[in-house]
Amino acid sequence: MSEKQPNRFVVSQENWSLHRKGYQDQQRHGEKVKEAIKNNLPDLISEESIILSNGDKVIKIPIRSLDEYKIRYNYDKSKHVGQGQGDSQVGDVIAREPDEKNPGTGTEPGDKPGQEYYEAEVSLEEVEGMLFAELELPNLQAKEMAEITTDKITFNDIRKKGLMGNVDKKRTIITAIKRNAMKGKATISPISNDDLRFKTWDEEVKPESKAVVLAMMDVSGSMGEFEKSCARSFFYWMTKFLRTKYGTVEIEFIAHHTEAKIVTEEAFFSRGESGGTVCSSAYRKALELIHEKYSPSRYNIYPVHFSDGENTTADNEKSLKLVQELMELSSMFGYGEVNKSIRSSTLMTTYKKIDDPKFRHYIIKKKQDVYEALKSIFKRQEA
Amino acid sequence: MEKELRLAIDEITEIASDFGLDFYPMRYEICPADIIYTFGAYGMPTRFAHWSFGKQFHKMKLQYDLGLSQIYELVINSNPCYAFLLDTNTLVQNKLIIAHVLAHCDFFKNNVRFSNTRRDMVESMTATAERIARYEILYGKEEVEQFLDAVLAIQEHIDPSLLRPKLDPQEEEEAEEVSPQKTPYDDLWKLDDREEPTQPTRSKKKKFPPQPEKDLLLFIEEYSRELEDWQRDILTMLREEMLYFWPQLETKIMNEGWASYWHQRIMRELNLTTAETIEYAKLNAGVVQPSRTTINPYYLGLKIFEHIEHKYNHPTEEMKALGVKPNSGREKIFEVREIESDVSFIRNYLSKELVKEEDLYVFAKKDQEYQITDKDHEEVKQQLISMRVNGGFPYIVVEDGDYARNGELYLKHGYEGMELDAHYLEHVLPYIYQLWGRSVHLETVLEDRPIIYSFDGNKGSRRSK
Numbered sequence: 001m002s003e004k005q006p007n008r009f010v011v012s013q014e015n016w017s018l019h020r021k022g023y024q025d026q027q028r029h030g031e032k033v034k035e036a037i038k039n040n041l042p043d044l045i046s047e048e049s050i051i052l053s054n055g056d057k058v059i060k061i062p063i064r065s066l067d068e069y070k071i072r073y074n075y076d077k078s079k080h081v082g083q084g085q086g087d088s089q090v091g092d093v094i095a096r097e098p099d100e101k102n103p104g105t106g107t108e109p110g111d112k113p114g115q116e117y118y119e120a121e122v123s124l125e126e127v128e129g130m131l132f133a134e135l136e137l138p139n140l141q142a143k144e145m146a147e148i149t150t151d152k153i154t155f156n157d158i159r160k161k162g163l164m165g166n167v168d169k170k171r172t173i174i175t176a177i178k179r180n181a182m183k184g185k186a187t188i189s190p191i192s193n194d195d196l197r198f199k200t201w202d203e204e205v206k207p208e209s210k211a212v213v214l215a216m217m218d219v220s221g222s223m224g225e226f227e228k229s230c231a232r233s234f235f236y237w238m239t240k241f242l243r244t245k246y247g248t249v250e251i252e253f254i255a256h257h258t259e260a261k262i263v264t265e266e267a268f269f270s271r272g273e274s275g276g277t278v279c280s281s282a283y284r285k286a287l288e289l290i291h292e293k294y295s296p297s298r299y300n301i302y303p304v305h306f307s308d309g310e311n312t313t314a315d316n317e318k319s320l321k322l323v324q325e326l327m328e329l330s331s332m333f334g335y336g337e338v339n340k341s342i343r344s345s346t347l348m349t350t351y352k353k354i355d356d357p358k359f360r361h362y363i364i365k366k367k368q369d370v371y372e373a374l375k376s377i378f379k380r381q382e383a
Numbered sequence: 384m385e386k387e388l389r390l391a392i393d394e395i396t397e398i399a400s401d402f403g404l405d406f407y408p409m410r411y412e413i414c415p416a417d418i419i420y421t422f423g424a425y426g427m428p429t430r431f432a433h434w435s436f437g438k439q440f441h442k443m444k445l446q447y448d449l450g451l452s453q454i455y456e457l458v459i460n461s462n463p464c465y466a467f468l469l470d471t472n473t474l475v476q477n478k479l480i481i482a483h484v485l486a487h488c489d490f491f492k493n494n495v496r497f498s499n500t501r502r503d504m505v506e507s508m509t510a511t512a513e514r515i516a517r518y519e520i521l522y523g524k525e526e527v528e529q530f531l532d533a534v535l536a537i538q539e540h541i542d543p544s545l546l547r548p549k550l551d552p553q554e555e556e557e558a559e560e561v562s563p564q565k566t567p568y569d570d571l572w573k574l575d576d577r578e579e580p581t582q583p584t585r586s587k588k589k590k591f592p593p594q595p596e597k598d599l600l601l602f603i604e605e606y607s608r609e610l611e612d613w614q615r616d617i618l619t620m621l622r623e624e625m626l627y628f629w630p631q632l633e634t635k636i637m638n639e640g641w642a643s644y645w646h647q648r649i650m651r652e653l654n655l656t657t658a659e660t661i662e663y664a665k666l667n668a669g670v671v672q673p674s675r676t677t678i679n680p681y682y683l684g685l686k687i688f689e690h691i692e693h694k695y696n697h698p699t700e701e702m703k704a705l706g707v708k709p710n711s712g713r714e715k716i717f718e719v720r721e722i723e724s725d726v727s728f729i730r731n732y733l734s735k736e737l738v739k740e741e742d743l744y745v746f747a748k749k750d751q752e753y754q755i756t757d758k759d760h761e762e763v764k765q766q767l768i769s770m771r772v773n774g775g776f777p778y779i780v781v782e783d784g785d786y787a788r789n790g791e792l793y794l795k796h797g798y799e800g801m802e803l804d805a806h807y808l809e810h811v812l813p814y815i816y817q818l819w820g821r822s823v824h825l826e827t828v829l830e831d832r833p834i835i836y837s838f839d840g841n842k843g844s845r846r847s848k
Contacts (some may be wrong), residue, residue: 008393012411016516022417022420022441025438028432029441032831069810069814071779071825074802074805079756080742082743083674083742083744084675091818095753102741127832218434
């Protein structure tokens, strides 16, 4: 509605409900932020907060909003003008650089134009979607395995007609008693045809595809926080990925130094032990597990081993042999080496001899490499 | 509410006119928050779509939702003049905003910087939005967005001079050529003339542009070999929009100071209840609150206007000798609002007393801290001026449009003690490359040494000059 008052002014209140422009462009900005997230996947997936947020569907991550680049002055190298309360002195500190890690939590928020943070809501699913789009299950064997189905028969319904062999005695008797009771006397007999109740069944065809990850990690003295957090990120995403492809994924954690033990997940990542490294011990344990619990005819087996590569030299040949043995039973064997130094480890040097598409390895030098490691170990196979 | 509001507007308009404010007919639109913040983000009711506006909108809306934002005044320089009122404003908030925007409108109408602005920009920007939307359909959203990204990165680099010479290097070239060459065929006669050194004539390369060109947008629009017609069209339209916004960038302190000065005077004339008076006092204090780390244009502008008024109401003997009559303060500030812009406003009227009275200082970053480095009034003034020169943007000119005789673009930053943000610059050069189509260079000064940043289409580099 609007009403004119000559010359001076008009007041109007229109219906703006269809005006969505701000939201549309906000959405576009949101999309661009998502693109940026995608480009930052390497950083994102090694983000501990995601890995530890197990169960949370939506994660809020502060990411820098998209910059609109312009030719501008360097704020920190320029002089500025401010205003005191009448008592300012040369040398007075009027603001401090905000804490790098927690922008905006300083005591005087808004002190510095600085960086704008944009709280992006990313659901785990989205991150997964972006990440998994780049991964593929290794080894064609996996496909055949996934077709294994079990036909289950469950009796889950009762009907009045059926095969005499499937008669449900209890229900038939109950019905007969009820009917006789209505006639005056609650007895089983006589049983009429109408009282008969039959069990019927449904056939369930359930594709059963299972996978097991045999997570093996070196917990010898040389494996530090960095090494373990890389391994943890890797196993986390790997398990998530396998879960989207298989009905059930089980994980067994094998920690080893000179001896190998099956441990809980918690212990696996918090364990810090000292001593030397004999990798073959872990492989032997893995083989034992496969024979006991995870038959290759039912499971897709993914043994993945993380180490810093500092294996006892004498053990290298033995390890190699066991890796080959494991590969015969598995869909893939992954070896991740967390090794910040440039030279390759003795173990890696040994494994380089392996010429089998089932063997995949990656050397992680920095945290962001976890992403590359995932991509390389689960890379698409060229036909 | 509606009726009360009309009565209030009527009264305020009356008072403003009596004070001598001269404004266009007003159009007040009452809108919900998301609409008003949309307009705020875009600077216009209808403007072309771009994610950067969406980002701004989101930020403003978020602050509003969190209750962080103060009252919001939004007024558009047009005839009739549009002002937007939030539908959840209290009557007192509306009164303050109305008084404030009337003074803005007076400023738009009377300040000389605005004399060339198009008053039909609301319609013009709507048309621009429609044209760009059509280009999106024709050439693809991505394509258009990428182009807009590039143009927006350099949109402030125009020449907003009120009387600017036309960009026309052709004439200049001819003028230069007259003396050395008698006929256009002189070159030919000289072909066999081995003795004559060819070097000097060769190095006498025609300058292009003949004078360093401030209007980067216009220069690219005219001479880029890269642009398609639709791109040139967008460039023209965006430059037009920037020309429209430019006077507002140049008069931020004055304009807000003027509006704050008047909303205070007008509000004093109204019969407010006690509760209303308290509410108003709180709102006003929020608007004109000084800050330790930045200059609040509302506050500084207001103080300078009040200072001028006071001085001209009580002129010194010296001033009287120059013809200043006592009690001519009001008259003087009306004159100031007409002829000055922020730079001259500060240069002419930020006096030593005012700097001291308002406790203004210069500060800079030292290690992790921001420290006061100077309290000398000349320093403060100089610093304020350099922050306001060219609307607060670095001054960039086109030095050579045919650099290295290869059609490359050579830009120069008019360095005056303030370094550029190198990180940002390295991101902007690829955008200029995208528009120019050939290597782009920008000369500036870093750590007191001239340095040239370049981008050749693949990678950026920098070298000292």
